[in-house]
Amino acid sequence: MDELVGRTMAFVNPLSGQVVGHEQFLTRDKSRWRGSDGFCVIGRVILTAEQICFRYDDGIDVDHCWLPFRDGDDIGYRSVGTGELQMIEPSDPSQVECTPNLMS
Structure with a gap:
C-alpha cells in the first residue's frame, strides 16, 4: 500500500485491455474511485494480512476485497468474491476528477 499512497492507478482487465476504472490513493485508508461510467465515489481502504478491501460511500455495507499479487514488475489483483483479475x-x-453531480 505504501507504494500507492499519493498515486492514481488505472485498473485494467488483462484479457480485454479495457480500463475498468481509476483509483486515487489519497492516504493509506482513503481513496477516490472513478469507474468507466464516470461515476465517482470516496472509498475507505481496509488492509488485512492478505487482502485489500474497499468500502465505498455508495454501498457502505459492501466490501470489495482483492488479493494482490506480483507478476514480474506488474501488480495485479484478484477479486475475492468473483475471481476477476485486474492489473x-x-x-x-x-x-x-469528477463533477459534483457525479459524486456519490
Whole structure:
C-alpha cells in the first residue's frame, strides 16, 4: 500500500485491455474511485494480512476485497468474491476528477 499512497492507478482487465476504472490513493485508508461510467465515489481502504478491501460511500455495507499479487514488475489483483483479475498501471490524477453531480 505504501507504494500507492499519493498515486492514481488505472485498473485494467488483462484479457480485454479495457480500463475498468481509476483509483486515487489519497492516504493509506482513503481513496477516490472513478469507474468507466464516470461515476465517482470516496472509498475507505481496509488492509488485512492478505487482502485489500474497499468500502465505498455508495454501498457502505459492501466490501470489495482483492488479493494482490506480483507478476514480474506488474501488480495485479484478484477479486475475492468473483475471481476477476485486474492489473494496475500508473494513471494521471485528472482521471479521477469528477463533477459534483457525479459524486456519490
